[in-house]
Amino acid sequence: MVQYSNGRLDASFAALSDATRRGVLERLGRADASITDLAKKFHMTLTGMKKHVGVLEQAGLVTTEKVGRVRTCKLGPRQLEEETAWIERHRQLWASRFDELDKVVEELYRKEKIDGRKKRE
């Protein structure tokens, strides 16, 4: 069983709940970028982008470094995979259970109709 000891799971989930922030992560996966670059890319104000980057930084998904007047962002030490994997494992389990349950429901329903046991509604 995979153990998650990292206390930042929730911050990461919150950070990932926003489409722009997911876009920023994807972008940074390709290359480091300055806040100005990112703001331009996502058609946002500098202040708006700073806020998003701040949330990502807090979650450990992004790190920033200021050199001169330019703040460069790069992917943080934390792995996005951990959160995605956690939710995905749960989803896979329930989805496969429920796909099987579909068959049971369908069968029972069909049987009920055939048997004419359908209750008056």
Place this chain on the structure above:
Amino acid sequence: MDARRESEPSPVKNPTTVERKSERELVVTRTFNGPARIVFEAWTKPELLKRWWAPRSVGMSLLSCEADVRVGGTYRFVFGHGASETMAFYGRYLEVIPNSRLVWTNEEGGDGGAVTTVTFDEKGGKTLLFLHELHPSKEALDGAIGFGEGLREMFEQLDELLVTLGASVGRS
């Protein structure tokens, strides 16, 4: 605090939505193409539960499944993987409202296990199922899914996903 992932839309299967509502809560929703009394029946008769609770794709089989579905009644599911590994899940039903609501405890983890609530909401011949797990602590939920090695296939699918993600998100 809101992460969700839905299954790909498919012409055949209804999507299963899983969402971490908070540090201690997990919510799963799914629609079934049948009335609530049928879906409820499939959750409360052991011989029916046995057919879907441990899907083959999970790599575990349900060796035994006992469920005395009434308030105060107990359940015990024993899973097997390979010849020697078995794992038991057990607890008690706290609420049983026919065709509408089930609440049970998960006690295999010792004191203060999770409490699961399932509601069955029928609309136009279909049933919206809502499952809510409340775990005793954040850590308990973080580490949940106790299938151990048996999740082989799941992990394989997960690996594929990570490859996809790795391609777009990059370094790990």
